[in-house]
Amino acid sequence: MHLTESVEGTLREVHLCGKCARKTGVLPKPPELGLDAVLDSLIVTHVGELVGELAQRTCPDCGLKFMEFRIGGRLGCPNDYEVFRPGLVPLMRRAHGASRHVGKVPARRRPEAAGRLRLRAQLRDAIAREDYEQAALLRDRLRPKDTPT
Amino acid sequence: MTFDDLTRTSGEWLRGTGPESDIVMCSRIRLARNLADFPFMSRASRGEKAEIEETIKRTLPKVDGDLHYVDVQTLSPLERQFLVERQLISRELAASEGPRGVAFGTRENMAVMVNEEDHLRIQVMLSGLSLPDVWDQINHLDDQLEEHLDFAFNGQLGYLTACPTNVGTGIRVGVMLHLPALVQTKQIDKVFRALQKINLAVRGLYGEGTQAFGDFYQISNQQTLGKSETELIRNLSDVVPQIITYERTARQAMVNERRQHLHDQVSRAYGVLKTAHTISSEETMLLLSSVRMGINLGLIDDLEIPTVNELFIHTQPAHLQKVHGAPLEVDERNVARASYLRSRLGTDRTEA
Numbered sequence: 001m002h003l004t005e006s007v008e009g010t011l012r013e014v015h016l017c018g019k020c021a022r023k024t025g026v027l028p029k030p031p032e033l034g035l036d037a038v039l040d041s042l043i044v045t046h047v048g049e050l051v052g053e054l055a056q057r058t059c060p061d062c063g064l065k066f067m068e069f070r071i072g073g074r075l076g077c078p079n080d081y082e083v084f085r086p087g088l089v090p091l092m093r094r095a096h097g098a099s100r101h102v103g104k105v106p107a108r109r110r111p112e113a114a115g116r117l118r119l120r121a122q123l124r125d126a127i128a129r130e131d132y133e134q135a136a137l138l139r140d141r142l143r144p145k146d147t148p149t
Numbered sequence: 150m151t152f153d154d155l156t157r158t159s160g161e162w163l164r165g166t167g168p169e170s171d172i173v174m175c176s177r178i179r180l181a182r183n184l185a186d187f188p189f190m191s192r193a194s195r196g197e198k199a200e201i202e203e204t205i206k207r208t209l210p211k212v213d214g215d216l217h218y219v220d221v222q223t224l225s226p227l228e229r230q231f232l233v234e235r236q237l238i239s240r241e242l243a244a245s246e247g248p249r250g251v252a253f254g255t256r257e258n259m260a261v262m263v264n265e266e267d268h269l270r271i272q273v274m275l276s277g278l279s280l281p282d283v284w285d286q287i288n289h290l291d292d293q294l295e296e297h298l299d300f301a302f303n304g305q306l307g308y309l310t311a312c313p314t315n316v317g318t319g320i321r322v323g324v325m326l327h328l329p330a331l332v333q334t335k336q337i338d339k340v341f342r343a344l345q346k347i348n349l350a351v352r353g354l355y356g357e358g359t360q361a362f363g364d365f366y367q368i369s370n371q372q373t374l375g376k377s378e379t380e381l382i383r384n385l386s387d388v389v390p391q392i393i394t395y396e397r398t399a400r401q402a403m404v405n406e407r408r409q410h411l412h413d414q415v416s417r418a419y420g421v422l423k424t425a426h427t428i429s430s431e432e433t434m435l436l437l438s439s440v441r442m443g444i445n446l447g448l449i450d451d452l453e454i455p456t457v458n459e460l461f462i463h464t465q466p467a468h469l470q471k472v473h474g475a476p477l478e479v480d481e482r483n484v485a486r487a488s489y490l491r492s493r494l495g496t497d498r499t500e501a
Contacts, residue, residue: 062192074266076192078185078301078309081316088313092306095314098375101307103318104288106295113185113299120187124194 059083061121077117116142152228156471159462160235160257160274165454167277171445172393174325174365174458176280178287178382181310181319182269185299189311190264198264199248204298205263209252212293214259216252227476230467236274238262259290266311267319269294278389280322280382288378307374317374322385325354326392329364329442330399337366340392348372349388354461363434363441363461368392404446415443419452423494427483433464433490452494460493 055067064076066084075081081088092099119142126135162175187193187201209216221229221242229243238251242265249264262270271294273287294300301309307317315321331337341351354365368389370381403411418439421428441457443449462468469485470477477485 062188064192072191074191074311075189075313077188078183078303081303081306081309092313092316092374096317096372096374098317098372100305101303101317101374103307103320103377104291106300106302107292109302110185110299113301116186117188120197 054084054087057083061117063121079114079117152231152471155231155235156463156468158255159459160237162236162258162274162276163455163458163462164276165458167275167279169390169393170277170454172327172396173278173389174327175274175276176278176283177272177274177323177325177367178280178283179270179272179321179323180287180291180308181267181315181321182271182291182294182298182308183301183310184268185301187268190266190268191311195247201268202248202250202263205261205269206250206252208294208297209261211297212290214254214290216254216259216261218252218263219250221250222246222248227467227470231471234462234465234467236462239265239270241265259286261290261294267315278324278386278393280324280386284322284378284382314371315373318376318378318381320373320378320381321369322378322382323367323369324385324389325365325367326389326396327363327365327438327441328392328396329438330403331396332364333403334399336395336399340395344368344388347384347388349385362431364438365461400442400446411446412443412448415439415446415448419443419449419494422490425487425490427480428487428490429483430465430486433486434461437461437464456493460490464489 055065055070057066058064059076059080060083061079062076064080066087069075069080069084069087075084089099119138123135123138123142126132126138162177167173167176183189184201184204187197190198193201206218209218219232221232221238224232226243229238232238232251233240233243235257237253237257237260239262242249242251242262245265247264249262251260251262253260258274260272262272271287271290273283273290275283275286303309308319310316310319328337328340331340344351348371350369350371352367352369354362354367368385370385372381376384418436422433422436422440437457437460440449440452441454444452444454444457463472464486466477466482469482469489472489473485
């Protein structure tokens with residue numbers, strides 16, 4: 001490669017091979033082949049490096065990947081706000097100019113809900129595996145205590 | 150309550166009362182809520198969506214408001230469209246699939262959509278500029294629902310929603326404004342640009358992406374995190390009176406400078422609506438908008454605002470077809486619309 005750059009009015013000629021040009025950042029690196037790599041490289045290009053690392057992170061409760069959220073724009077469950085926090089905080093700052101809630105707070109909170117969310121994830125897995133015995137056990141655990149069986 | 154009953158009534162928010170109701174058609178607040186122990190809609194299985202619906206349906210009789218649940222899944226496309234036209238459900242809820250529905254009272258100022266983008270979308274609407282009253286009502290409804298339901302909530306982020314643009318308060322505070330003079334004097338874009346600068350959204354009568362029709366515009370907050378509900382309500386309440394002043398000034402200028410021209414425009418609009426034998430939805434909205442402004446300026450004295458408000462809704466496609474009792478093609482609808490308008494406005498008018 002032959003480049004001429006102008007620095008404060010002085011012309012400077014640079015001669016580089018393709019490899020060195022990529023190393024110095026004059027030429028962009030070609031994306032690796034393979035769909036995953038292409039997707040990752042697209043995301044890094046459009047959304048930034050952090051997302052590249054985050055993209056494969058998967059929520060254990062709903063199975064959503066951060067990359068899928070970036071494409072679809074919708075989160076999969078309440079736990080995603082924890083799992084994808086580093087990716088969501090800049091987004092919320094941009095949308096709201098804030099990252100902390102100052103409004104209404106429920107009069108009472110029941111912490112056991114998060115456990116039930118996890119049980120439901122296990123139930124979905126069990127059904128997908130056709131493990132109906134396990135599914136029945138999980139259903140029993142999920143059944144509200146005030147509901148007649 | 151059946152669909153036939155609904156065709157004979159209209160929502161209380163159309164009655165044209167309340168402060169500034171010549172310009173502010175209604176004030177509306179909606180809250181987005183999700184059950185803490187279920188995935189959001191995009192990840193919920195059909196079975197889970199049915200469970201969410203069942204859980205919410207079981208709770209509704211325990212709250213005030215005498216809310217009746219309508220299973221949207223079993224409705225015909227025409228009936229869904231009817232509820233959209235009435236502002237009781239969103240176009241998204243009408244178009245989506247799976248277990249979902251809406252609960253509303255006979256006065257139609259309270260509605261709870263189930264399994265829309267979030268598990269619950271709670272809405273309260275009142276006629277005129279009355280956001281603090283709307284907030285009191287919806288906050289009370291939300292409190293009552295919360296006694297029986299576990300909403301997804303996080304100490305730092307507030308109410309958790311399927312889309313992070315609604316997280317925190319989950320609130321959308323909106324007013325629907327009738328701004329014909331700002332449209333006619335071509336000042337409306339200037340107003341919109343100013344509103345966008347202060348982070349307020351402007352939409353048409355039927356929400357996101359719909360064209361403003363009949364010169365109706367909804368103005369609402371976009372920020373939901375980092376400010377309290379009352380602050381967000383105050384932000385909007387501070388801005389709306391300024392827009393009302395602009396609209397009144399524009400109307401007054403039209404009266405002062407071109408009174409005859411304005412009177413002519415309004416009278417012709419009224420004349421066409423009273424006598425046409427076929428008329429499109431677009432033309433109807435345009436003419437009703439002129440007539441509505443004409444009444445407010447004292448240029449028409451034999452017609453009430455609530456009637457005009459109601460006609461904006463009742464002349465829409467699904468309403469006409471429901472009243473008619475059978476599906477109608479576009480041409481047939483235009484004839485049915487003109488006939489309906491004559492029956493409500495013409496010399497042979499029969500008060501509905």
